[in-house]
Amino acid sequence: MSGEAFLITGSMGCIGAWVLRNLVSEGATIVASDLATDPVRPGQLLSDEELARINFTRLDVTDRKAVVGMVADYGVTHIIHLAGLQVPFCRANPSVGAAVNVLGTVNIFEAAREHWGQVQGLAYASSLAVLGPSHLYETPVGDNVDRIPQTLYGVYKTANEETARIYWQDWRIPSIGLRPYIVYGVARDQGMTSDIAKAILATVAGRPYHIKFGGQVALQYADDVAKMFISCARSGYQGATACNLRNDVVDVADFVAALGAELPAAQVTYEAGNLLPFPADLDDSGLRGILGTIPHTSLRAAIRDSADRFAALLAERKVDLAQLN
Numbered sequence: 001m002s003g004e005a006f007l008i009t010g011s012m013g014c015i016g017a018w019v020l021r022n023l024v025s026e027g028a029t030i031v032a033s034d035l036a037t038d039p040v041r042p043g044q045l046l047s048d049e050e051l052a053r054i055n056f057t058r059l060d061v062t063d064r065k066a067v068v069g070m071v072a073d074y075g076v077t078h079i080i081h082l083a084g085l086q087v088p089f090c091r092a093n094p095s096v097g098a099a100v101n102v103l104g105t106v107n108i109f110e111a112a113r114e115h116w117g118q119v120q121g122l123a124y125a126s127s128l129a130v131l132g133p134s135h136l137y138e139t140p141v142g143d144n145v146d147r148i149p150q151t152l153y154g155v156y157k158t159a160n161e162e163t164a165r166i167y168w169q170d171w172r173i174p175s176i177g178l179r180p181y182i183v184y185g186v187a188r189d190q191g192m193t194s195d196i197a198k199a200i201l202a203t204v205a206g207r208p209y210h211i212k213f214g215g216q217v218a219l220q221y222a223d224d225v226a227k228m229f230i231s232c233a234r235s236g237y238q239g240a241t242a243c244n245l246r247n248d249v250v251d252v253a254d255f256v257a258a259l260g261a262e263l264p265a266a267q268v269t270y271e272a273g274n275l276l277p278f279p280a281d282l283d284d285s286g287l288r289g290i291l292g293t294i295p296h297t298s299l300r301a302a303i304r305d306s307a308d309r310f311a312a313l314l315a316e317r318k319v320d321l322a323q324l325n
């Protein structure tokens with residue numbers, strides 16, 4: 001939409017690349033920021049001509065002055081904050097994890113506060129990792145249950161949700177946090193739960209693959225998640241809320257069966273006894289209440305779309321199979 005200027009942080013990541021892909025056709029000014037500067041993942045989803053329409057810029061979210069300055073310099077109207085370090089990195093480097101995930105998010109809220117009015121919407125990535133193990137909850141699990149994170153990453157995301165609450169309470173800066181579970185699709189090549197996307201890539205590449213977990217999970221196609229972030233930033237929501245995502249709540253066995261039905265050559269196994277420590281049966285009525293309709297590509301259609309994209313990327317040598325090792 002004309003007049004809009006979107007700042008995306010972490011735009012070289014998986015969800016960021018899909019956000020860019022969705023926004024680029026709309027004519028909005030796009031400021032794609034990241035610590036990384038090589039647009040490998042956006043390049044898997046966008047043509048060179050589309051990439052040329054995006055303002056790529058280096059931004060370290062731990063640098064408050066730089067974050068606030070970027071919002072001013074580009075006349076940013078909407079912020080989608082995705083920059084973050086994932087579970088294994090936060091565990092290995094707790095201080096750096098806190099700097100990026102906690103301080104970085106505070107800096108985003110500071111920039112929104114200093115320029116609210118010009119800035120009209122803020123959506124940020126929380127995570128389902130703010131919740132504890134399934135047996136502690138009644139299902140389906142709502143948005144406002146107790147947060148009992150089991151990892152430092154989850155603790156940092158909990159801090160983000162509480163930061164958002166206080167920015168609304170004290171300064172009336174509204175925001176929506178989204179809590180993805182397993183995001184899958186092209187460009188999902190790192191993180192604890194990237195095995196779902198990697199199983200599709202391996203199959204297209206003619207390789208066997210072993211998914212390192214099993215049990216019930218919630219699968220969310222990256223394109224749908226990107227659309228949710230964009231719609232939340234534009235929603236005009238007043239308040240501070242953090243919303244569960246749901247989409248396909250299935251057993252990993254069901255995913256493997258769907259993959260085999262779409263791609264009969266698939267040789268994918270999974271670790272049935274290794275369950276992820278989060279509830280999957282999630283109530284997404286909070287997000288539904290804000291957006292009305294939730295973007296949801298069916299599992300089979302998403303597998304097919306991913307397989308077609310991976311096949312084209314492999315032919316162009318634009319995807320690195322080392323991620324499967």
Ligand SMILES: NC(=O)c1ccc[n+]([C@@H]2O[C@H](COP(=O)([O-])OP(=O)(O)OC[C@H]3O[C@@H](n4cnc5c(N)ncnc54)[C@H](O)[C@@H]3O)[C@@H](O)[C@H]2O)c1
Nearest residue numbers: 010012013014015035060061082083084125127180182183
């Ligand atoms: N992918 C999932 O399944 C999932 C699930 C739950 C939550 N999330 C959250 O969603 C967000 C995006 O996820 P993703 O899968 O795209 O992650 P990703 O790891 O692919 O991308 C994160 C990006 O953040 C960037 N970054 C790291 N430190 C930075 C810094 N100091 N300043 C600026 N950028 C920095 C990285 O370079 C990377 O490009 C993250 O905050 C993640 O925690 C993702």
